[in-house]
Amino acid sequence: MSRSFDAIIIGAGQAGPPLASRLTSSGMTVALIERKLFGGTCVNTGCTPTKTLIASAYAAHLARRAADFGVTLGGSVEIDMAAVKARKDAVSGTSRQNVETWLRGMERCTVYQDHARFESLREIRVGDERITAARIFINAGARAAIPDMPGLDRVNYLTNTTILELDEAPRHLVIVGGSYIGLEFAQMYRRFGSAVTIIEKGPRLIARDDEDVSDAVKDILEAEGIAVRLDADCISFAPRGTDIAAGVNCTSGAPEIVGSHVLLAVGRRPNTDDLGLDQAGVALDERGYIVVDDQLRTSVPGIWALGDCNGRGAFTHTAYNDFEIVAANLLDNDARRVSDRITAYALYIDPPLGRVGMTEAEARKAGRKIRVGTRPMTRIARAIEKGETQGFMKIVVDAETDAILGAAILGVGGDEAIHGVLGIMTAKAPSATLRRSMPIHPTVSELIPTMLGDLRP
Missing domain, CATH: 3.50.50.60 (FAD/NAD(P)-binding domain)
Known part of the structure; x- marks a missing residue:
């Protein structure tokens, strides 16, 4: 029944x-x-x-x-x-x-x-x-997706789920995957005291984002002592006593990385x-x-x-x-x-990356005539006062309609400040609306109108 x-x-x-x-x-x-x-x-x-x-x-x-x-x-x-x-x-x-x-x-x-x-x-x-x-x-x-990689069945590995059960920091955490999940765990465990190596098959980290954003994120992570291996087109695994050896066929660097733990962060x-x-x-x-x-x-x-x-x-x-x-x-x-709905998301490394709409590369690929504004966080009073000046902000505007096509804020408060841009885009208002607003000082958001006033082709 x-x-x-x-x-x-x-x-x-x-x-x-x-x-x-x-x-x-x-x-x-x-x-x-x-x-x-x-x-x-x-x-x-x-x-x-x-x-x-x-x-x-x-x-x-x-x-x-x-x-x-x-x-x-x-x-x-x-x-x-x-x-x-x-x-x-x-x-x-x-x-x-x-x-x-x-x-x-x-x-x-x-x-x-x-x-x-x-x-x-x-x-x-x-x-x-x-x-x-x-x-x-x-x-x-x-x-978590488990990739078909040689030797993976011979070693113990972690996923974004099982790594949460650790009650001690790995001696050396090897992370396979250079996108959002992998990068967040990389910085987190580096700050907990682990040696960390990121292995990415592609030519750069967070490939969905613009190259300048990707490069800046890599610089932030490497400044904290995280090793990044790119162009790893043939990844394999083998036990090395109690450790795990990850074979990396890269254009440069050692062909093998030996770590105590391996985290797979290659998608869902x-x-x-x-x-x-x-x-x-x-x-x-x-x-x-x-x-x-x-x-x-x-x-x-x-x-x-x-x-x-x-x-x-x-x-x-x-x-x-x-x-x-x-x-x-x-x-x-x-x-x-x-x-x-408008695409929006954040990468929660420190400083965070807030993203909304199209990237600059996507806008160009779509054939849009664009104007772009940028500001380094070193020119933002709030970031200087907090002693957190890594990163930059960027906004992409349609040169013909003045519509905001997308923006990225990599910097302190970027995950919150990006919502001002998202609100204007949702309202389908021109960038002039945001440019003429009067933000509160000192905030990260106050430099967005200034950046819009300095758009370049």
């Missing part, structure tokens, strides 16, 4: 719980299925734990720099990694418990903690029970391979992501896909925005679309 609901939500990540709240508030009965940890990637293995660790790493870094600010500390800076981990676990655990408590106390919401699998178009097996609904929302998330893969989606006829792309339209509907009417599993965004904020789009269309008669 099957139990019937108005809606079924698979996954308690960033999109699932708020959608359950909206649906139940509208009078629907909802079954929410979570097979493991409430809160999804962000709360358990993503933003919440990593940014908590980054905060501890920043405290250690600032303590080492205390003399720069006229502050004298007695003795050396010691890192208690067990305490660092306990703090991370407490912050993450509180967030997870809050999500679970919210869901379990939600009127008209039934929570199942088990694995979900489609048995037919509208029927899902969860544990020993079958449940049905006319509307099904898949919020299954993603996990969607959690779609064990949901029985073929039983419902839900189409996947060649990478396993669920194919969705501009309003997040799958190939099957009555089934939607939200969050990392749909390939339309890989961030907490895109997952939450997926919820907003689905709820607006379904409940508010508001035709919101994925294509309406």
Whole structure:
């Protein structure tokens, strides 16, 4: 016998719980299925734990720099990694418990903690029970991709999930992957006292960003003693006693790096391979992501896909925005679309990188006539006062329409200051609107209008 609901939500990540709240508030009965940890990637293995660790790493870094600010500390800076981990676990655990408590106390919401699998178009097996609904929302998330590299099966390795269980700093952490996840862990563990080497197959770090941004990030990391190996086109692994040897076929440098730990940070893969989606006829792309339209509907009417599993965004904020789009269309008669949103994200090294819209390279490739403004953080009073002058800001403007096409702020407060640009872009206002504003002094944001007043072809 099957139990019937108005809606079924698979996954308690960033999109699932708020959608359950909206649906139940509208009078629907909802079954929410979570097979493991409430809160999804962000709360358990993503933003919440990593940014908590980054905060501890920043405290250690600032303590080492205390003399720069006229502050004298007695003795050396010691890192208690067990305490660092306990703090991370407490912050993450509180967030997870809050999500679970919210869901379990939600009127008209039934929570199942088990694995979900489609048995037919509208029927899902969860544990020993079958449940049905006319509307099904898949919020299954993603996990670390494990590359096919020679020797990987012979060594122990870490992912962004398992590294969070360490209660001591690795002697030498070798990170495979020079993008956002890898770089955040690289700086974090360097500040915890580990030797760190980054191995990247490409010619530069964070390849999605402009080359000047990539170069500046590399300089920041290398200044802290992090080794960066680029153009590593043939990576392999072999045990060396209790250590791990990573073979690197690069254009320069030693052909082998021996470390105590290896972290794989080479991308993500969607959690779609064990949901029985073929039983419902839900189409996947060649990478396993669920194919969705501009309003997040799958190939099957009555089934939607939200969050990392749909390939339309890989961030907490895109997952939450997926919820907003689905709820607006379904409940508010508001035709919101994925294509309406502006790309925005941040890299949480220190200083952080805030990014919005197109890169300069993307704008040029699109054939746009552009004007570009830049300012080094060394010319920003707020950065000088805080003693954090690494990085720069850049903005790209359409020369014909005066529309802001994109911006990057690599510097102290960059992850917050970028939102002023995002707001103007969302409002579809010309750059002149922001240029004529009167920002507060002393802030990082105050130099954005100044930068716009000095645009160059």
